[in-house]
Structure formats: structure tokens, C-alpha cells
Amino acid sequence: xxxxxxxxxxxxxxxxxxxxxxxxxxVLLLYREAVDPKHPGRKPVEVLGELHGSMLGIxxxxxxxxxxxxxxxxxxxxxxxxx
Ligand SMILES: [Zn+2]
Numbered sequence: 001x002x003x004x005x006x007x008x009x010x011x012x013x014x015x016x017x018x019x020x021x022x023x024x025x026x027v028l029l030l031y032r033e034a035v036d037p038k039h040p041g042r043k044p045v046e047v048l049g050e051l052h053g054s055m056l057g058i059x060x061x062x063x064x065x066x067x068x069x070x071x072x073x074x075x076x077x078x079x080x081x082x083x
Pocket of ligand 1: 009010011013014034060061062063064065
């Protein structure tokens with residue numbers, strides 16, 4: 001089973017989920033709308049798409065903070081989680 005980790009904006013809203021593929025590549029399942037973990041909505045989360053590579057300035061639909069998706073950050077996240 002794939003390991004999924006939340007990918008959050010600087011304020012902690014969940015923008016999507018990170019997945020490590022079998023070949024060790026990092027993929028972001030980007031949500032259409034950000035999810036606030038403290039106030040989760042009742043409607044199901046819609047995934048906009050699967051992002052391979054990098055994307056600059058993804059904006060949070062809740063607080064409008066922007067975040068860049070890139071390989072470096074993802075590797076860092078996985079390493080910090082696996083400690
Ligand atoms: Zn946010």
C-alpha cells in the first residue's frame with residue numbers, strides 16, 4: 001500500500017497528499033480545494049490531479065498563502081517523518 005502524507009500550506013491547511021511511487025518518485029495529489037484539518041467539510045475531497053515534477057506558487061483556497069511543490073521539499077518531508 002502506498003504511503004500518503006498530507007501536504008500543507010504554511011498555515012496548516014491540507015492542499016493535497018504526497019505519495020511515493022514504487023520507483024521512489026514523488027507525486028502530489030493536489031486537491032481542488034484546501035481542507036482545514038480543524039474544520040473538515042462534509043463534502044468529499046476532490047482531487048484535481050496528480051502532479052509529477054514541480055509547480056510554483058500553488059495557492060491555498062482557504063488562506064491564499066502560496067507554496068511551491070518541488071522534489072527537494074518532498075524528500076525532506078519524508079525524511080523528517082521517517083526519523
Ligand atoms: Zn492555507
